[in-house]
Amino acid sequence: MGTRWSSFRTAVNWVNGSTLAGLAVAALGGATRERGPDGVFVAGGYRLPVPAQPCFTVGSVVVTRRPAQWLLDPRRAELFTHEVRHVGQYALLGPLFLPAYLVACGWSYTLTGSYGCRNVFERHAGLSAGGYRELPLRPWAGRVRTALTRPPR
Template identity: 65%
Template sequence: MAARHVTRGLLTALNGTTGAGLLVALATRAKIRRGRHGVLIAEGYRLPIPPASCFTVGSVIVTRRSAEWLLDEQRRELFEHEHHHAKQYALLGPLFWPAYWVACGYSYATTGSWGARNFFERRAGLKAGGYPTDLPLRPWLARLTGPSASRSRNRPSGTPSPD
């Protein structure tokens, strides 16, 4: 296993987030399996929330399905998406939770999607995580920013403002 995966696993173990993921698995009677890159997969998660097919807590990917389902080559991008979240946990530790929920709130307020403008989901890959990639701003926010704001967003970087 690569040193970076060992380091991520060690960091998420030390910051307690992998322990939290194992508690989620234990509390929901999910079975723990080994995955790629040193992550653990908790298969058979039974609660209705969150509605996603899988989510990550520390270095534990929790899924309603089987580990084989998640590790199948057809879902490599989904696995890598969830693995990227494990790396985010390694960097932020328990601070990931409030930061993630703030990012969810921002994304929902601006687009109506929990993930479309969520910094963490965008960094992990929106499409791989099953999130829409091209949602416009909500109409009230688009009106608030106005046409002058959209002109400045569409201007190539380094181009001076017409003001």
């Protein structure tokens, strides 16, 4: 990610309101925020039970249940990069990101029983970097896929 993209992404997320929403969510969850690199805020100490993930992103705000410095530690660079990819997704979709993300969660859960492994947004952000793992399709979904990809006779 270059500085131009980072600056553009940050500005777009302010304009589309998603960063303001992220700061509000962080404040409602009792998180304290600090500036991270490339215009991203990291809000640590989030205390609400929803969502269940240890980290999540709203606009240019990455929220974590742990202290912000935990996520900013170089040993978690891969996880931080995963979350920053979501920041870019918010810049592209704006307020449509959250409903699109929820639909993708539903699709993934329907196919696999996991909200993340077939979620297009999590796949783009890097499944393993976000703590997700590949799971097989449910048996019915595998049969449908096989039927759809079978060459005609």
